Amino acid sequence: MSTPVDTAPPLVAVDSVTVRYGTVTALDDVSLTLRRGAVCGLVGTNGSGKSTLFRTIMGLVRPDTGSVLIDGASITAARRAGKVAYVPQAEGVDWDFPIGVRDVVMTGRYGHQGFLRRARRADHDAVDAALDRVGMAEFAARQIGNLSGGQRKRVFVARAIAQDAPVLLLDEPFAGVDTTTQAALTAVLRDLASAGRAILVATHDLPGLTTLCDEAVLLQGRVLVHDVPEEILRPETLALAFGVDTTAEVSR
Structure with missing residues (x-):
């Protein structure tokens, strides 16, 4: 082989x-x-x-x-x-940490923001586009721990997308997601690969x-x-x- x-x-x-x-x-x-x-x-x-x-x-x-x-x-x-962008296993995340979905995805933009990490319009646009791509735009203000397992996975994939790595x-x-979420994430990953990742x-x-x-x-x-x-x-x-x-x- x-x-x-x-x-x-x-x-x-x-x-x-x-x-x-x-x-x-x-x-x-x-x-x-x-x-x-x-x-x-x-x-x-x-x-x-x-x-x-x-x-x-x-x-x-x-x-x-x-x-x-x-x-x-x-x-x-x-x-x-x-x-390099990384999507971790669920058990490696503190779901009680008081951070919202948008802020989680914005951490993927830190490498684009310079030392002071001031988000610019391009960063906000990238976060919006990433959340929309994984179907999580309507949950942008939700605390990360108040999401289902499948929704959490989508958010971390959105963070990786926003990083543009x-x-x-x-x-x-x-792991632990429903078939609908798995199919959606599979489609997103296939699209990202088609774009050259x-x-x-x-x-x-x-x-x-x-x-x-x-x-x-x-x-x-x-x-x-x-x-x-x-x-x-x-x-x-x-x-x-x-x-x-x-x-x-x-x-x-």
């Missing part, structure tokens, strides 16, 4: 990255690329290194060996330029891979397979990571 071929320079290039936490190796010689205009699914069991890979791409974890380049530049330079990382965006989505939703993703990575501390979704979903391929018969789950 081969990695999908693409002739354009990748937006993200992870090269031979190894990350250790003490005696535990979280990532072992991981190499992969994320290309413009594509959604890549990240599939693996809990503890397979998906979160560590995200944190490494974002520059929050320094690899023991290997390197990461974003649009040909270092992670530090990419972060300074706001080139070429690279989007999403950690389980469909590179998108990496960690997901346990195996049946949705073929609708959402152009390619997928099966991760288990190392890259087992990087190929089109149909190849990842072959029972014998999934068994490399999950070690069980996943046929029923894939076909449901």
